[in-house]
Amino acid sequence: MVTIRDIAIRAGVSTATVSHVVNQNYPVSVQVRERVLRSIRDLNYHPNAMARGLRTSRSKTVGMVIPDITNPFFPAVVRAAEDVLNHAGYTLFVGNSDNALTKQESYYRAFREQRVDGLLLITSGSRSTPEYLSNHQSTGVPIVLIDRYYPGMDADAVLADNLRGSYEAVDHLLDHGHRRIGIITGPLQLINARLRLAGYKKALEARRVALKEDLVAEGRFDIESGYQQARNLLALSPRPTALFICNGLMTEGCLRAMSELRLVHKIALVSFDDLGWFPFAKPSVSAVAQPAYDLGAAAANILLKRISGKMTGPPRRRLLKTTLIVRDSSLGLHRR
C-alpha cells in the first residue's frame, strides 16, 4: 500500500505538507500543492482510515443496526438515513442483528471499535436496557434510537405513533361492525409491539367491547409466526370476523394461512406497516402506513446535530404520525 511517506518523497516535501494538502486546513503554495496532488494521482494514494482515525479519533462514518434486513420496513429507513448522511459527507455502515440481542451487541461493539462517529439503532427485543447501552452514554458517541426504544434508556429517539396508529386501525374495524377482532402482536418484549397491543385494547374499551384473551396471539414479527398464529386464531370457534396484524411480514404469513383455509374473502384484515404490494393482493390489504423514510431521515438529522455539537442537552423523543390506508380487505367490498 502506498502511504503518505511515499507521496512526500515523490513530491519532495514532508509528510506534514502532504497532510496539509489532503486536508486543506493549512496554507500551501500553489506549486507545492500541484506537485503533491500529482504524486497522489500518480501513485493512486488513499489515506489509511485506521491511521487517521487512530490519530483523530473520528472517522466520518456512522453505524446502523437493524433487526431484520429482509423486512422491507427497515431497508426503507436505512435508505432515508443514508441519503441524509451521505449528503453530509458521512458513510453509513449497516449491520443486521437478526433480532438477536447477542448480534446486536456484537455489531455495537464492532462499530464502536471502528470508532464510528455516531450510531443509529433499531433495537431488538428486551424489556430493559442492556448494560452495554446504559454504559454507553459516558463514551460521548451520540446514539439515536429509531422505531423502538428501551424504557429508561435516555437517548434521542424517533418513533412512529404506534399507539394511535393501531387505535385507528382497530377503531376502523369496529366502525364496520366487527366485534370479534383477533390480533397478532409482535414479540411483547418490544415496546412497539406492546404499544400496538395497547392501541387495540384502548379502541375496544372506547366502544365497551370486552377484551377476549384468546383473540390475542403473540407473533415474532416474521412470516412464519404470522402464519402459525393466523392458523390458531382462525381455528377458534366462533371464528374472529376480523384480524389486526401488527406488522407486514406477519401479514404475509397470515395471508398464506387465509388462502390455505379459503378464508381470504371472509375475514376482514388490517395490517400495521404498508408494504408496496398490498394494493395488488386479493383483496387489497388495508394498512397503517408508517413514515419509514421520515423516521430514518429525522433520526439521521438529529444524529448529525449531536455529532457536530449543534444540539446539546437532554435526549429528545420525536413521535411521527402514521396513516390509515383503507383498502378492500377491511371493507368487505371483496365479498361482492
Add this chain to the structure above:
Amino acid sequence: MVTIRDIAIRAGVSTATVSHVVNQNYPVSVQVRERVLRSIRDLNYHPNAMARGLRTSRSKTVGMVIPDITNPFFPAVVRAAEDVLNHAGYTLFVGNSDNALTKQESYYRAFREQRVDGLLLITSGSRSTPEYLSNHQSTGVPIVLIDRYYPGMDADAVLADNLRGSYEAVDHLLDHGHRRIGIITGPLQLINARLRLAGYKKALEARRVALKEDLVAEGRFDIESGYQQARNLLALSPRPTALFICNGLMTEGCLRAMSELRLVHKIALVSFDDLGWFPFAKPSVSAVAQPAYDLGAAAANILLKRISGKMTGPPRRRLLKTTLIVRDSSLGLHRR
C-alpha cells in the same frame, strides 16, 4: 476511552502481557491472566480496532456493496452472506450504492480504508470494469462478485443462470400460445439485464417467432420504470398478450399500471425474481425464482477460502440454477 495501557497499569503488568492475554497467542500464567481479565471487565475495556488494524492490517471484517437495499432480492443475499461470515467470526458491513457508480466507488474506498479483509460486490451498471476495480487485484484483498459481473474483470463470481431462467419463462409463455410477448428489461449496461434479454430473444428464435423491437422496453429495475414502461407497452396496438418483466420491483410497477388500466386479468405475466407476496397477488404471479440465499452463501464461502488462502489460482465463476414457478398470471386460469 480506556486503553490497553490502563489495563496494564491496573493489573500491574506490561501492555504486551495484556495483549497476549487478549489474543491468546502467547503463554501467560494463570494468576496473571486472571488479574488482567478482571481489570478488563472492571474497566469495560475494548481494544481499539483502528490501532489494531493499523498494526496488523487485518480487521476480521468484510464489506459488501449492494445496489438497492429496498429491492428484497438483495437483502436476501445479504442475509445469507452474513450467516456464513458471522459463523466464521467475521463482521459484515453493508453499503447501499443506490445503483450509482459514484456511490459504489465511495463505498469501495471506505471499505478499503477500513481495511476490510474481503469484499462482496453486487455491481452497479457499467459496461466496462471501472479503473479502481481493475487496479484492485494488486491489493491482495479478495473480492467476490455476486449476481452480476463486469466483462473482462477477473474476480471470482457467483451468478444465477439468467439466460436460461429467462429462456424458460418466455418459452413457457410461448407454450401457452402467446406470440406478442412484451418484455421490460433492466438497464442494459448490466450484464444480467442483457442476459435476460438474450434469453427472451433465444426463446422466440427457437419457435421462429419474429422479434418485434417495439415490444422491448428498457426499465431501470425499479418500481417507477416498471410502471412507465408497462404503460407504454400496454398502449401499443395491437396490445401484447403477455409480458415478461425482468425483475420483481418492476413487476410491482407493472401491476400498478395493469390495475389502473383494468388489464390485470387480461394479460399474461411472468416476473424474473420471485417475491414473497406473488402468491397473494391477484392473479398470483408466475416467476423465475433466483437462489438468493445460495448466491450469498456460496459467495461468502468462496471469500472465506480466499481470505484464509485455502483457495488460490485463477478466478472461478459459479452459475446457480433458477426455478420457474408457474402461478395463475401466466396460465389464464384467472380469466375464468
Add this chain to the structure above:
DNA sequence: GGTGTAAGGTTAATCGATTGATATTGGACG
C-alpha cells in the same frame, strides 16, 4: 539596514495496539 510579521515548510510527538528481541526467574541437573 534593522525589525516585525505573515506565509509556507518541517520536525517530532502522538494515537493504541502488536510483536520480535530481550530480560528475568526458578528449577533441574551434573
Add this chain to the structure above:
DNA sequence: CGTCCAATATCAATCGATTAACCTTACACC
C-alpha cells in the same frame, strides 16, 4: 554450586496519519 533451559514477562520499534511547535524566508516599513 554453577550452568542451562524453559517459561514468562517486558522493552521498544512499528503501523500511517495528524498537528502543535518551531524554523525559514521574503517582504514591508520606518
